[in-house]
Amino acid sequence: MLDPVFILIQLLNGVQYGLLLFLIASGLTLIFGIMGVINLAHGSFYMIGAYLALSLTQFTGSLFLAVILGIPIAIVLGLIVEHVLIAHLYDRDHLYQVLLTFGLILIFNELQSVIWGDDPHGVPIPEILQGSLPLTDVLSYPYYRIFVSLACLALAVGMYFVIQRTRLGMMIRAGASNREMVETLGINIRLLYAVVFSIGITLAAVAGMLAAPIESVYPGIGEQVLIICFVVVVIGGIGSIKGAFLGALAIGIADVFGQAFLPDFASVAVYALMAVILIWRPSGLFGRS
């Protein structure tokens, strides 16, 4: 009954979904961990990424060009939003951060509806990545999904390298553990925050661009992903990239297997997993209590 190849495909899908979630959740957890800001609008940047992929692919004819053009747009958007709005939220109660970013979601959602309309759209898979890798006579695995997994993995490795091995990464790690000390050492914390925010939302936008050909692009994709990423961050522990990585894989796999075997309860399964982990470790797997 349970075909091992079918299981393998589900596992690959779960890992691919998990890696995609990791891109989004890592930005979320960085912004929490370093800036102390809860960014509800994080999912909106995922949505913006997906819609950018849609428009830029139509414009340039290639998803790869769309991603290359989309990244600087996301970076600039991040810097603007940080400077105009998020900068007022440091040291304020989380409640106000929740509300302000909630207001941002309303604005982004309406802008999305004004610019792109409310119909779902598909984004074509780039030609060289079309087709699937045959696994058995009937089952195969799409090349594009393999590409997404590898791209996410490459970004994850790159992020690890930046955080562990570069000067910027050193500042980020220092900023996460002691803000005052970092400032005393002459590092411009405001600039660091702006950079971290911008990197974080760009990761989310890139995830949206990569996901666009897999899921169709529709209103509200950002919100669904946001809440799943909250679960990832809660499981992994706030501020922990390693936790976000493991949490994202766990949620990705749990969700895909849930969809395959218990379709009615798949969305609930993810939250049940979170509840169990919280009973065991109230501040997540790698969280500092």
Place this chain on the structure above:
Amino acid sequence: MIVTPNRKLFAVIAAVILLLGLVPVFADTYFLKLFTRILILAIFAMSLDLLIGYTGLVSFGHAAFFGLAAYMLHLVSPEYDAANALWALPVCVLAAGVAAAAIGSLSVRTKGIYFIMVTLAFAQMMFYLFHDSKFAGGSDGAFIYVKPVVALFGVTLLDMGDRVVFYYLSLGFLAVTYLLLLMVLRSPFGQVIQGIKVNEQRMLALGYNTYIYKLVSFVIAGMFAGLAGFLFAAIDGFVAPQLLSWSESGVAMMIVILGGMGTLFGPILGAVGYVGLEEVLKSHGLVGFVADYWQIPMGLFVIAVVLFLPSGLGGAVARLVAPARVVKSEDEDD
């Protein structure tokens, strides 16, 4: 935080409630329904103020209890007959309380950002429970064909299907909710939860089991949210998963902040302000083409409140009519 309003403030609150009592005299059906919604959302937000404003628990999943109680009314209502509110209401409120106890027992263990996200995640779980399953209409929602009545020995005393009766009933519940929560806050229990908001470590050091106090506060708030949910379901006789959605929790939070958190009466002002503004922004007659894009001005308004009016309308009113010492500073947290 305002626990006991002084005489002037109390007079203002009483005047607001009296003014709301005059609404049915002037309003047509549409406005009456609008104001009924405002009253019920005020109850909902008031219950959230107990958590946010007085216990220091920023719950982002409060709609779970609101929506659950609304669904309970659908589930306990006979298909072609009216449910009797005398038992249906306690059942719905109790269901919300049980859910709050279950969710609270896990989430209250966490703090700060965790608490926000965990409550959101649990509420989302409830949302999907109703949204994805065939049970109770799934994503389409479900109807309550006959609205509940208050009946004793087979005699119908109040019919919630009657708009005016229902309006006054909601207003009465709002006043009762306010007074009951005021009593809770003035009790020794209320003193402890406010102590927890200011400094939980100190309360622990004084020997209070803060976990239990926070949990009880969470359950009380959940039950009043349930009361609001019950009433909300009776407005249109329709329930949908959106009642449990995170944007509903966000709206409640917005009403609390706009009204002024830690004022308890603020949510009344907040509900009038928020729902009123939404109504204006959605009205083509008043704002023209902007109505098609009402979420943009609404979002800007939310952001403006956060940036420029952090103590809300209630804080402003309190400062006008009450001596400064009643309103303490915002950042009592350690």
